[in-house]
Amino acid sequence: MSEIVEINLERIIPQMEKVLKHQGIPENTAPSEKIIEVFNTSREHFRRLGEPRGIWVEISKEAFAEVYRGEGHNDSTTPVADIFPYAGKLALFAVTLGEAVSLKINSLMAEYDFAGGSMLDSVASEGAELAADYLQESFMNDYLKKANPGSEIKILRYSPGYCGWHISGQKKLFGYLNPEKIKMSFNDRYLMSPLKSITGVMIAARKEKHYFEMIYPCCGSCRTPSCRERLTELERE
Numbered sequence: 147m148s149e150i151v152e153i154n155l156e157r158i159i160p161q162m163e164k165v166l167k168h169q170g171i172p173e174n175t176a177p178s179e180k181i182i183e184v185f186n187t188s189r190e191h192f193r194r195l196g197e198p199r200g201i202w203v204e205i206s207k208e209a210f211a212e213v214y215r216g217e218g219h220n221d222s223t224t225p226v227a228d229i230f231p232y233a234g235k236l237a238l239f240a241v242t243l244g245e246a247v248s249l250k251i252n253s254l255m256a257e258y259d260f261a262g263g264s265m266l267d268s269v270a271s272e273g274a275e276l277a278a279d280y281l282q283e284s285f286m287n288d289y290l291k292k293a294n295p296g297s298e299i300k301i302l303r304y305s306p307g308y309c310g311w312h313i314s315g316q317k318k319l320f321g322y323l324n325p326e327k328i329k330m331s332f333n334d335r336y337l338m339s340p341l342k343s344i345t346g347v348m349i350a351a352r353k354e355k356h357y358f359e360m361i362y363p364c365c366g367s368c369r370t371p372s373c374r375e376r377l378t379e380l381e382r383e
Protein backbone atom coordinates (compact mmCIF):
# COMPACT_ATOMS: atom_id res chain seq x y z
CA MET A 147 0.00 0.00 0.00
CA SER A 148 1.34 3.40 -0.93
CA GLU A 149 -0.33 6.77 -0.97
CA ILE A 150 0.44 10.21 -2.37
CA VAL A 151 -1.15 12.78 -0.10
CA GLU A 152 -2.12 16.29 -1.14
CA ILE A 153 -1.72 18.25 2.07
CA ASN A 154 -4.14 21.01 2.99
CA LEU A 155 -1.92 24.07 3.41
CA GLU A 156 -4.25 25.71 5.92
CA ARG A 157 -3.81 22.70 8.21
CA ILE A 158 -0.05 23.20 8.43
CA ILE A 159 0.22 26.93 9.13
CA PRO A 160 2.35 26.99 12.28
CA GLN A 161 1.40 28.85 15.45
CA MET A 162 3.46 31.90 16.30
CA GLU A 163 4.53 30.48 19.69
CA LYS A 164 6.09 27.40 18.06
CA VAL A 165 7.89 29.47 15.43
CA LEU A 166 9.29 31.89 17.98
CA LYS A 167 10.48 28.98 20.10
CA HIS A 168 12.31 27.72 17.01
CA GLN A 169 13.84 31.22 16.80
CA GLY A 170 15.14 30.82 20.34
CA ILE A 171 12.53 33.08 21.99
CA PRO A 172 11.31 31.44 25.22
CA GLU A 173 7.60 30.51 25.29
CA ASN A 174 6.71 32.85 28.17
CA THR A 175 8.33 35.93 26.60
CA ALA A 176 5.99 38.50 24.99
CA PRO A 177 7.31 39.25 21.46
CA SER A 178 7.82 42.84 20.34
CA GLU A 179 5.54 44.39 17.72
CA LYS A 180 8.39 44.22 15.22
CA ILE A 181 8.80 40.47 15.74
CA ILE A 182 5.05 39.93 15.37
CA GLU A 183 5.14 41.90 12.12
CA VAL A 184 8.04 39.82 10.74
CA PHE A 185 6.21 36.64 11.75
CA ASN A 186 2.98 37.75 10.05
CA THR A 187 4.83 38.60 6.83
CA SER A 188 6.61 35.21 6.87
CA ARG A 189 3.35 33.40 7.46
CA GLU A 190 1.85 35.15 4.42
CA HIS A 191 4.85 34.13 2.27
CA PHE A 192 4.35 30.56 3.48
CA ARG A 193 0.63 30.68 2.68
CA ARG A 194 1.28 32.02 -0.81
CA LEU A 195 4.25 29.84 -1.76
CA GLY A 196 3.80 26.54 0.08
CA GLU A 197 3.00 23.50 -2.07
CA PRO A 198 2.94 20.73 0.53
CA ARG A 199 2.66 17.15 -0.59
CA GLY A 200 3.70 13.80 0.77
CA ILE A 201 4.01 10.11 0.09
CA TRP A 202 4.09 7.07 2.34
CA VAL A 203 4.54 3.42 1.55
CA GLU A 204 4.01 0.47 3.83
CA ILE A 205 7.06 -1.71 4.37
CA SER A 206 7.55 -5.10 6.04
CA LYS A 207 9.96 -5.44 8.95
CA GLU A 208 12.28 -7.58 6.83
CA ALA A 209 12.40 -5.03 4.01
CA PHE A 210 12.82 -2.17 6.48
CA ALA A 211 15.74 -3.94 8.16
CA GLU A 212 17.51 -3.82 4.79
CA VAL A 213 16.56 -0.19 4.10
CA TYR A 214 17.65 0.78 7.62
CA ARG A 215 21.00 -0.96 7.22
CA GLY A 216 21.59 1.58 4.43
CA GLU A 217 25.21 1.92 3.45
CA GLY A 218 26.35 0.32 6.70
CA HIS A 219 27.21 3.55 8.53
CA ASN A 220 24.60 3.59 11.33
CA ASP A 221 25.66 3.64 14.98
CA SER A 222 26.16 0.22 16.54
CA THR A 223 22.98 0.62 18.62
CA THR A 224 20.06 2.98 17.93
CA PRO A 225 16.50 3.54 19.18
CA VAL A 226 15.01 2.65 15.77
CA ALA A 227 16.84 -0.69 15.60
CA ASP A 228 15.50 -1.58 19.05
CA ILE A 229 11.91 -0.40 18.49
CA PHE A 230 10.97 -1.38 14.94
CA PRO A 231 10.95 -5.18 15.58
CA TYR A 232 7.91 -4.51 17.84
CA ALA A 233 6.00 -2.52 15.20
CA GLY A 234 2.46 -3.46 14.25
CA LYS A 235 3.00 -1.56 11.01
CA LEU A 236 5.80 0.44 9.39
CA ALA A 237 5.81 2.98 6.60
CA LEU A 238 8.51 4.98 4.87
CA PHE A 239 7.49 8.56 4.21
CA ALA A 240 8.54 11.81 2.58
CA VAL A 241 6.98 15.26 2.77
CA THR A 242 7.99 18.47 1.08
CA LEU A 243 6.83 22.07 1.04
CA GLY A 244 7.91 22.52 -2.58
CA GLU A 245 10.66 24.65 -4.07
CA ALA A 246 9.15 28.15 -3.91
CA VAL A 247 9.39 28.55 -0.10
CA SER A 248 13.08 27.62 -0.08
CA LEU A 249 13.79 29.98 -2.98
CA LYS A 250 12.09 32.80 -1.08
CA ILE A 251 14.22 32.13 2.02
CA ASN A 252 17.34 32.29 -0.16
CA SER A 253 16.25 35.49 -1.87
CA LEU A 254 15.47 37.22 1.47
CA MET A 255 18.92 36.26 2.74
CA ALA A 256 20.54 37.46 -0.51
CA GLU A 257 18.79 40.82 -0.01
CA TYR A 258 20.27 41.00 3.54
CA ASP A 259 16.81 40.65 5.09
CA PHE A 260 18.17 38.23 7.66
CA ALA A 261 15.27 38.67 10.09
CA GLY A 262 12.73 37.91 7.35
CA GLY A 263 14.75 35.02 5.90
CA SER A 264 15.40 33.43 9.26
CA MET A 265 11.74 33.81 10.35
CA LEU A 266 10.50 32.25 7.11
CA ASP A 267 13.02 29.45 7.60
CA SER A 268 11.52 28.78 11.06
CA VAL A 269 7.94 29.01 9.75
CA ALA A 270 8.84 26.50 7.01
CA SER A 271 10.61 24.13 9.43
CA GLU A 272 7.58 24.07 11.73
CA GLY A 273 5.29 23.77 8.69
CA ALA A 274 7.26 20.76 7.44
CA GLU A 275 6.81 19.05 10.83
CA LEU A 276 3.07 19.73 10.66
CA ALA A 277 3.02 18.33 7.12
CA ALA A 278 4.67 15.16 8.46
CA ASP A 279 2.00 15.05 11.21
CA TYR A 280 -0.64 15.30 8.47
CA LEU A 281 0.92 12.35 6.66
CA GLN A 282 1.12 10.39 9.90
CA GLU A 283 -2.60 10.93 10.37
CA SER A 284 -3.23 9.59 6.86
CA PHE A 285 -1.16 6.46 7.65
CA MET A 286 -2.89 5.94 11.01
CA ASN A 287 -6.36 6.32 9.45
CA ASP A 288 -5.48 3.69 6.87
CA TYR A 289 -4.24 1.38 9.63
CA LEU A 290 -7.44 1.87 11.66
CA LYS A 291 -9.59 1.24 8.60
CA LYS A 292 -7.96 -2.09 7.82
CA ALA A 293 -7.29 -3.46 11.28
CA ASN A 294 -8.31 -2.93 14.85
CA PRO A 295 -4.93 -2.21 16.40
CA GLY A 296 -6.37 -0.84 19.68
CA SER A 297 -6.01 2.52 21.33
CA GLU A 298 -2.58 1.70 22.74
CA ILE A 299 -1.00 1.80 19.28
CA LYS A 300 0.93 5.03 18.71
CA ILE A 301 3.15 6.29 15.90
CA LEU A 302 6.53 7.98 16.16
CA ARG A 303 8.76 9.08 13.26
CA TYR A 304 12.51 8.85 12.80
CA SER A 305 14.65 10.31 10.00
CA PRO A 306 18.06 9.60 8.45
CA GLY A 307 20.63 11.97 9.89
CA TYR A 308 19.22 11.70 13.42
CA CYS A 309 19.39 9.33 16.39
CA GLY A 310 22.16 7.13 14.98
CA TRP A 311 20.54 6.59 11.56
CA HIS A 312 23.28 7.76 9.19
CA ILE A 313 22.34 10.38 6.62
CA SER A 314 23.49 8.01 3.83
CA GLY A 315 20.38 5.99 4.73
CA GLN A 316 18.57 8.37 2.33
CA LYS A 317 19.90 6.30 -0.57
CA LYS A 318 18.02 3.09 0.20
CA LEU A 319 15.04 5.01 1.57
CA PHE A 320 14.67 6.91 -1.71
CA GLY A 321 15.20 3.66 -3.65
CA TYR A 322 12.25 2.02 -1.91
CA LEU A 323 9.93 5.02 -1.56
CA ASN A 324 10.42 6.83 -4.88
CA PRO A 325 9.76 10.37 -3.60
CA GLU A 326 10.63 11.52 -7.11
CA LYS A 327 6.88 11.06 -7.59
CA ILE A 328 6.43 14.19 -5.47
CA LYS A 329 9.39 15.94 -7.10
CA MET A 330 11.97 15.27 -4.41
CA SER A 331 15.59 14.32 -4.95
CA PHE A 332 18.90 14.27 -3.07
CA ASN A 333 22.46 15.15 -4.05
CA ASP A 334 25.76 13.34 -3.51
CA ARG A 335 25.91 14.72 0.05
CA TYR A 336 22.37 13.39 0.69
CA LEU A 337 21.03 16.93 0.92
CA MET A 338 17.39 16.94 -0.15
CA SER A 339 15.75 19.14 -2.74
CA PRO A 340 13.46 20.95 -2.10
CA LEU A 341 15.34 21.82 1.07
CA LYS A 342 12.27 22.01 3.29
CA SER A 343 11.50 18.30 3.16
CA ILE A 344 11.47 15.45 5.66
CA THR A 345 11.91 11.73 5.05
CA GLY A 346 11.93 8.80 7.41
CA VAL A 347 10.03 5.91 8.88
CA MET A 348 6.76 5.92 10.80
CA ILE A 349 6.69 3.22 13.44
CA ALA A 350 3.26 2.15 14.70
CA ALA A 351 3.72 0.17 17.89
CA ARG A 352 2.19 -0.30 21.31
CA LYS A 353 2.80 2.83 23.36
CA GLU A 354 5.17 1.24 25.86
CA LYS A 355 7.46 -0.02 23.07
CA HIS A 356 8.32 3.57 22.09
CA TYR A 357 9.95 4.42 25.42
CA PHE A 358 13.72 4.24 25.86
CA GLU A 359 16.51 5.65 27.97
CA MET A 360 19.03 8.06 26.42
CA ILE A 361 21.77 5.47 26.50
CA TYR A 362 22.67 5.28 22.80
CA PRO A 363 25.99 6.48 21.33
CA CYS A 364 24.12 9.27 19.47
CA CYS A 365 22.64 10.64 22.72
CA GLY A 366 26.01 11.57 24.22
CA SER A 367 26.51 14.47 21.79
CA CYS A 368 22.82 15.31 21.21
CA ARG A 369 22.12 19.02 21.74
CA THR A 370 18.38 18.83 21.03
CA PRO A 371 16.90 15.77 22.74
CA SER A 372 13.56 16.14 20.95
CA CYS A 373 12.79 12.48 21.73
CA ARG A 374 11.97 13.51 25.33
CA GLU A 375 9.43 16.06 24.10
CA ARG A 376 7.86 13.52 21.75
CA LEU A 377 7.65 10.87 24.45
CA THR A 378 6.07 13.39 26.83
CA GLU A 379 3.49 14.21 24.15
CA LEU A 380 2.83 10.49 23.70
CA GLU A 381 2.14 10.28 27.43
CA ARG A 382 -0.45 13.08 27.15
CA GLU A 383 -2.36 11.46 24.22
Ligand code: SF4
Pocket residue numbers: 225308309310360362364365366368369370371372373374
Ligand atom coordinates in the same frame (compact mmCIF):
# COMPACT_ATOMS: atom_id res chain seq x y z
S1 SF4 B 1 18.75 12.12 22.93
FE1 SF4 B 1 18.91 12.98 20.86
S2 SF4 B 1 20.03 11.42 19.71
FE2 SF4 B 1 19.30 10.41 21.56
S3 SF4 B 1 17.38 9.50 20.91
FE3 SF4 B 1 16.92 11.51 21.79
S4 SF4 B 1 16.83 12.91 20.03
FE4 SF4 B 1 17.87 11.02 19.38
